[in-house]
Amino acid sequence: xxxxxxxxxxxxxxxxxxxxxxxxxxxxxxxxxxxxxxxxxxxxxxxxxxxxxxxxxxxxxxxxxxxxxxxxxxxxxxxxxxxxxxxxxxxxxxxxxxxxxxxxxxxxxxxxxxxxxxxxxxxxxxxxxxxxxxxxxxxxxxxxxxxxxxxxxxxxxxxxxxxxxxxxxxxxxxxxxxxxxxxxxxxxxxxxxxxxxxxxxxxxxxxxxxxxxxxxxxxxxxx
Numbered sequence: 032x033x034x035x036x037x038x039x040x041x042x043x044x045x046x047x048x049x050x051x052x053x054x055x056x057x058x059x060x061x062x063x064x065x066x067x068x069x070x071x072x073x074x075x076x077x078x079x080x081x082x083x084x085x086x087x088x089x090x091x092x093x094x095x096x097x098x099x100x101x102x103x104x105x106x107x108x109x110x111x112x113x114x115x116x117x118x119x120x121x122x123x124x125x126x127x128x129x130x131x132x133x134x135x136x137x138x139x140x141x142x143x144x145x146x147x148x149x150x151x152x153x154x155x156x157x158x159x160x161x162x163x164x165x166x167x168x169x170x171x172x173x174x175x176x177x178x179x180x181x182x183x184x185x186x187x188x189x190x191x192x193x194x195x196x197x198x199x200x201x202x203x204x205x206x207x208x209x210x211x212x213x214x215x216x217x218x219x220x221x222x223x224x225x226x227x228x229x230x231x232x233x234x235x236x237x238x239x240x241x242x243x244x245x246x247x248x249x250x251x252x253x254x
Contacts, residue, residue: 053217056225057232060111064233067112068119075123082121084187088180090117098230107226114230118237125241133252143244151236154207158214165212166221172208179205196249199242206239 074080082090094114101107130136158165179201186194213231216222 049223050218050220053223053225053228057217057228060108060225060229061232064111064115064229065236068115068122068233068237071116071119072123072126075120076127079127080120081124082117087121088184098227102224102226111226111230111233115233118234122237122241125244129244129248129252133248133254135251135253136248139244139247139252143240143247146243147236147240150207150239151210154210155214158211159218161215165208165215168208168212172205172212175201175205175208196246199245199249202238202242203246206235206242210235210239 094110094117097110098107098114101110126140129139133139179198182194182198186198210232213222213228213235217228222228
C-alpha cells in the first residue's frame with residue numbers, strides 16, 4: 032500500500048521554502064500520476080484488461096522496491112508512471128466488475144469516487160493544520176499493512192466472503208492512517224523526496240477507492 036522508506040525518527044525542522052517546494056512538487060506530480068492512472072483505468076475497462084491476484088501482489092512489492100531504488104533519478108518518474116498505470120489496470124477491472132455485478136454499479140462507482148475525494152482532501156487538510164503528532168503511527172500502520180497482506184493471501188485459499196469484507200474495512204482505515212502520516216511527514220520536513228511522497232499518496236488514493244467500491248457494492252449493490 033505504501034512504497035516510502037519507513038522513518039522512525041521524528042521529522043526534522045526544515046526551512047519553510049523547502050517544505051513548500053516539496054509540497055508543490057508532490058501534488059503536481061500526484062495530479063499527473065492520478066490522471067495517467069485514471070486514463071489507464073478507462074483503457075483497461077474498454078479493453079477488458081485484468082491483473083490476477085498473484086501478479087498484483089508481486090507487482091505491488093516489485094514497484095515498491097523499484098520506486099525506492101530510483102527515487103533520486105529520472106528513472107523514478109518513469110517507474111512512478113508505470114506504477115500509476117498498474118494501479119489503473121487494477122482499478123479498471125474492479126470498476127468493470129461493479130458495473131457488471133450490480134444494476135446500480137454506475138452509482139456505486141461515482142459514490143466511491145466522491146467519498147475517496149472528500150476523505151483524501153479532508154484528511155490531508157487535517158494533517159497539514161493539526162498540532163497532533165502522527166509520527167508514532169508508522170509502526171502500527173506498517174504492522175497492520177503487513178498483517179492485512181498476509182490475511183489476503185490466506186483468504187485467497189480459504190475464500191471466506193466475510194473475511195474479504197473485514198479486510199476491505201481494515202484497508203480503508205489503514206489508507207486513511209497512511210494519508211495522515213505521509214502528509215504530515217511532508218509538512219514537517221520528514222519527507223523531502225517528492226517522488227516517494229507522490230507515489231505513496233497515489234497508492235493510498237487508489238487503495239481507498241477500490242476498497243470503498245467493494246464495501247459499497249456489498250452494502251448497497253442491487254442485483
